[in-house]
Amino acid sequence: MSTIIALANQKGGVAKTTSTHNIGVGLAEQGKKVLLIDLDSQASLTISVGIEPLDIEKNIVNVLDKTKCEVSECIQKIRENLHIITSTIDLASLEMEMLSRASREKILDRALEPIKGEYDFILVDCPPQLSILTINALSCADGVIIPTKTDYLSYRGIELLMDTISEIRELINPRLEVLGTIATLYNMRSNDDKDILNGLKSKYNVMGVVKMLVSAKKGIYDGLSVVEKEPNNDISIEYIKIADMLIKENYEREVS
Numbered sequence: 001m002s003t004i005i006a007l008a009n010q011k012g013g014v015a016k017t018t019s020t021h022n023i024g025v026g027l028a029e030q031g032k033k034v035l036l037i038d039l040d041s042q043a044s045l046t047i048s049v050g051i052e053p054l055d056i057e058k059n060i061v062n063v064l065d066k067t068k069c070e071v072s073e074c075i076q077k078i079r080e081n082l083h084i085i086t087s088t089i090d091l092a093s094l095e096m097e098m099l100s101r102a103s104r105e106k107i108l109d110r111a112l113e114p115i116k117g118e119y120d121f122i123l124v125d126c127p128p129q130l131s132i133l134t135i136n137a138l139s140c141a142d143g144v145i146i147p148t149k150t151d152y153l154s155y156r157g158i159e160l161l162m163d164t165i166s167e168i169r170e171l172i173n174p175r176l177e178v179l180g181t182i183a184t185l186y187n188m189r190s191n192d193d194k195d196i197l198n199g200l201k202s203k204y205n206v207m208g209v210v211k212m213l214v215s216a217k218k219g220i221y222d223g224l225s226v227v228e229k230e231p232n233n234d235i236s237i238e239y240i241k242i243a244d245m246l247i248k249e250n251y252e253r254e255v256s
């Protein structure tokens with residue numbers, strides 16, 4: 001069975017998309033079969049992998065709406081071992097329609113059922129709200145990773161997300177596990193960032209610390225992650241480390 005991981009934070013601009021893309025590439029480069037799911041109507045992940053959202057006829061909207069389209073028809077190949085279900089702006093209006101459906105929290109879970117055995121990892125890039133889409137991602141995930149900036153408001157925002165996660169675990173998905181946080185856009189020269197990082201480490205499992213570097217934005221024009229564009233960059237090293245950690249944890253879970 002696939003391990004489904006949601007990358008979630010109700011805050012925008014905390015590097016959810018960048019983390020999803022780079023960890024996904026890191027896992028694929030280790031020979032794992034990976035499906036990325038863009039669950040944000042801004043389609044940043046879709047654009048980041050070099051796909052024009054409106055060029056794709058069957059996307060996440062078709063996976064979630066009532067047309068009963070086969071999920072396998074909505075998957076695009078990025079390269080060997082790395083696939084994606086893309087998003088478009090139409091997801092914003094579908095979100096409203098989802099609210100009126102029965103079992104609205106399990107729409108994604110049910111839709112993914114036929115392909116759960118086909119991938120080692122499914123990574124879901126959540127939108128920057130605690131919306132029905134994020135709840136759908138958390139309701140089908142085995143684990144959640146919380147990318148967060150090292151500033152005070154982001155740090156405080158995690159508590160809110162943790163409450164939602166506890167509620168989902170209690171009511172909908174008991175197997176949901178908080179895998180940890182990733183400290184993103186970390187400014188090494190700022191004492192505030194250092195203090196917040198220490199606070200994060202004392203409270204949560206910090207899976208990685210990703211520095212704020214201009215190289216994070218370089219591959220975006222040609223659809224490449226930092227891991228592909230500059231594999232020896234500090235950002236790549238950190239994301240590859242997180243990918244390795246996920247592979248190891250998964251292996252240990254399967255063995256035990």
Ligand SMILES: Nc1ncnc2c1ncn2[C@@H]1O[C@H](COP(=O)(O)OP(=O)(O)OP(=O)(O)O)[C@@H](O)[C@H]1O
Pocket residue numbers: 011012013014015016017018019040042044126127128184185186210211212213214216217235
């Ligand atoms: N390590 C980094 N150093 C510098 N810039 C970064 C880094 N990581 C991400 N960025 C940039 O920060 C911006 C926000 O990143 P990203 O789109 O991944 O965040 P997000 O949480 O998915 O945002 P949203 O939820 O609002 O779509 C982007 O311009 C991205 O290129």
